Amino acid sequence: MKQLLALTLISLSVLSCVSSKKYKLALAESDALRQSLTNCRQDLGSCQNTKDELGRTSDARIKELNQGLSSRNEKIKGLEEQIDFLKKNNNNLLERLSDLSVVSKAGAESIKKSLEAMNEKDRYIKDLTQAVSRKDSINLALVMNLKKSLGDLPSEDVNIEVRKGVVYVSLSDQMLFKSGSATINEKAAVTIEKIAKIINDQKDIDILIEGHTDNVPINTDCLADNWDLSTKRATTIARLLQRKYNVDPARITAGGRSEYLPKTSNDTEQGRRINRRTELIILPRLDQFFELASPAGQ
Template sequence: MKILKFTAIIITLFFASCVSQKKYTVVKDSAALCDNNLKNSQNENTLLATNLDNEKNRAKSLEQQMEYFKSTNTDLLARLSDLSVLSKSGAESIKQSLVALNEQNKYIKDLTTSMQRKDSINLVLVMNLKRSLDNIDDEDINIEVKKGVVYVSISDKMLFQSGSYQISNRAEEVIGKIAKIVNDHKELDILVEGHTDNVSISNACMVDNWDLSVKRATSIVRLMQLKFGVQPSRMTAGGRSEYLPKTTNETVEERAKNRRTEIVILPKLDQFFELLEPPTANSKD
C-alpha cells in the first residue's frame, strides 16, 4: 500500500512538471514575439527619423534661398528709391524684375510644399506595403523608393511559370494586397513593367522576350482591374524585355534576378508636369 502511494506521488509530480514546462514554453515564445515586434518598430522609427532629418535639411536649404531672394528684393527697392533720375521705361523694367522674383519665390515655396507632401506619401506607401507583405520572402519581393517614386519588384518565380504569362494562385494573393494599398491612394498612377533575362524565347504564343515581358505586364494590369477593382485609367502596362537588367546574365542566379515584374507607383503625369512648369510674370494666383 505504501508503495502505491509513493508511486502516485511520483506520477503527480511528473505531470505537474510537464504543465510547468508547457507554460514556460508559451511564455518564452511570447517573449520572443514581443522582442521581434520591438525590433521591427525600432527599424521603422530609424527610417522615419532619417527621412525627417532629410526633409529638415531640404527645408533649411530652401529657406536660405528664400532669404536670398528677399534680400535681393530689398536691395533693389532701396536702389530704386535712391535713383532720382530714372526713365519711365527703366523704372518699369525694375518693377517687372521685382514681380518676377516674387513669382519665383512663390514657385519655390509651392514646389517645396508639394515635394514634401510627395515624400510623405511615398513613406506611408512603403510602410503600408511592407506591413501588408511581411509574410513574403525578401528574395521574392523588394520595395524601395527610387527617383522619387515607389518601386515594388516581384520575382517571376512568384508570379509566373517559366516562359509563361499565366499568373499563379499565390501571385493573386500578393497582387491583391498591393491593389488594396493603391486603391487607398487614388491620386497616384500605376506603371507595370515586365522584365526578362537574355535567354531568347520563341513559340506559338510569343515571338520574343519583348512579347513575353509585355504579356506579363498586361496580365498583372488585367488582374488588378478585373479582380481587385483598380481603375484602368490609372494603369499603364509596358515591357522592357531584357534591356534593363538589374545585374549581368552570366549565371543562373543573376538571370533569375533579372526576370521580374516591377509595379511603379507614381504621381499622375499631368499634375506632375504642371508642378514643374514655372510661373510667368503675368500669371494670377
C-alpha cells in the same frame, strides 16, 4: 654840600641806566626793522620773478591760442567752400532729376515688374519644394504600408525600395507566373490584391508596370520572343488590377523591357532568376508636376 653832591651823582647814575636801556631797545628795534626791510626786498624780488614768469607763460599761451584760432578760421573757410560746392552740385542734381523724372517713372515701373516676377518665382519654388516634400512623405507611407502588407512573403520573391524618389515593387516571375508563360499563378492573386488596395487608397499616384526577362530565348509557339513575354506579363498584371480589383485604368501603364534592363549579370542561374521579374513602379501624378513646371505667366 656833600649831600647835594651825593644826590647829583645818584641822579646821574639813574639817568645813565635809563639811557642805556633805551639805547639797547632802540638798537634792537632798528635791527628788527632792518631785517624786515631785507625780507620785504626778498619778497619783492620773488614776486617780480613770478610776475615775469607769468608774463612769459601768458605770452606763449596767447600765441598758441592765436595759432589755434587761425587754424580754425582756415578750416571754417574750407568748410564754407565745401558747402558752396555742395549747394551748387545739389542744384545741378535737382535740375537733372527734373529732366529724368519721366525716365525714373519708367524705371520704377520696370523695377516693380521685376520684383513681381521674382515674387512669382519664389512662390513657384516654394510650391515645388512643398510638392517634392509631399511626394517624399507619400513614398515613405507607401513603403511602410507595402512592407507591412507584403512582409510575410520571402525576400527573394518581393523587393520594395525607393530609387531616385520613386517606389519600386519587384515581384519574381516564379511567384507570379509559370515558366515561359504570361498566365498568373493563383497564389500571386493574393499579393496583387494587397498591392491593389494600397493603390486604391492613394488616389494621387499612377502605376507603371514593367515586365523583365533574362537573356534566354523563349521557346514557345504562343510567344514570339522575350519582348512578347515581358509585355504580356505586364499587361496581365494591368488587367488583373483593373478588372478584379477596380484600379482606374487611366492610372495604369504597362510595357515590356525584355532582357535589356537586367538588375545583375545573366551569366549565372541566380542572376537570371533575379532578372526575371515584374516591377510595379509607383509614380506621383504627373499632371501635378506638369502644372508646377509651367508657372503662371510663362
